[in-house]
Amino acid sequence: DQQVKQNSPSLSVQEGRISILNCDYTNSMFDYFLWYKKYPAEGPTFLISISSIKDKNEDGRFTVFLNKSAKHLSLHIVPSQPGDSAVYFCAASYYGGSQGNLIFGKGTKLSVKP
Amino acid sequence: DAGVTQSPTHLIKTRGQQVTLRCSPKSGHDTVSWYQQALGQGPQFIFQYYEEEERQRGNFPDRFSGHQFPNYSSELNVNALLLGDSALYLCASSGKGQGKTNEKLLFGSGTQLSVL
Numbered sequence: 001d002q003q004v005k006q007n008s009p010s011l012s013v014q015e016g017r018i019s020i021l022n023c024d025y026t027n028s029m030f031d032y033f034l035w036y037k038k039y040p041a042e043g044p045t046f047l048i049s050i051s052s053i054k055d056k057n058e059d060g061r062f063t064v065f066l067n068k069s070a071k072h073l074s075l076h077i078v079p080s081q082p083g084d085s086a087v088y089f090c091a092a093s094y095y096g097g098s099q100g101n102l103i104f105g106k107g108t109k110l111s112v113k114p
Numbered sequence: 115d116a117g118v119t120q121s122p123t124h125l126i127k128t129r130g131q132q133v134t135l136r137c138s139p140k141s142g143h144d145t146v147s148w149y150q151q152a153l154g155q156g157p158q159f160i161f162q163y164y165e166e167e168e169r170q171r172g173n174f175p176d177r178f179s180g181h182q183f184p185n186y187s188s189e190l191n192v193n194a195l196l197l198g199d200s201a202l203y204l205c206a207s208s209g210k211g212q213g214k215t216n217e218k219l220l221f222g223s224g225t226q227l228s229v230l
Contacts (some may be wrong), residue, residue, distance in 0.1 A: 043204055
């Protein structure tokens with residue numbers, strides 16, 4: 001049973017517009033959530049994270065929102081740029097993110113059109 | 115700094131064979147985690163090594179084993195290969211005392227294993 005779900009395999013957005021990537025989780029014990037970006041032939045790179053004690057975290061063009069009651073988080077990219085085209089993975093962990101065991105979703109492929 | 119390096123980049127094996135994948139962590143990192151990413155899936159945690167010991171393990175059979183050396187580099191061994199073991203194997207390193215460990219996970223580019 002998948003504990004972290006990304007139900008949209010792909011998303012296409014026009015340059016300059018907002019990209020919204022969604023993620024749902026089932027395990028209420030998760031207390032730390034992360035987003036990773038992956039380009040072809042490269043490993044995933046850390047993008048942004050959020051602790052379960054917060055409902056929003058912002059870093060430049062990237063904002064992550066957490067709705068604990070709905071067990072849902074989303075990543076907003078504003079404005080989207082062609083260089084943002086990549087696969088985005090949502091991941092969750094226990095113990096405030098202090099352990100190496102991340103549970104990943106299947107990923108959403110974002111395409112930003114010029 | 116070369117970051118996390120993995121070798122080889124690609125590997126083809128046949129069913130029943132054994133394979134060893136290698137990982138050198140980023141300089142200054144002492145913890146190595148291994149993940150398996152099957153096609154169309156997210157990375158799945160295999161195990162983590164720290165101080166040459168397996169510290170955590172995911173839901174993988176005993177055919178998957180590992181080792182960490184005194185210089186912090188690591189190997190992933192898979193015995194009796196199955197077709198379903200075909201995947202991208204990712205190594206990630208992190209260092210103690212760097213706050214949120216998961217944020218500091220630095221992934222290598224992976225080894226693409228094909229089992230025929």
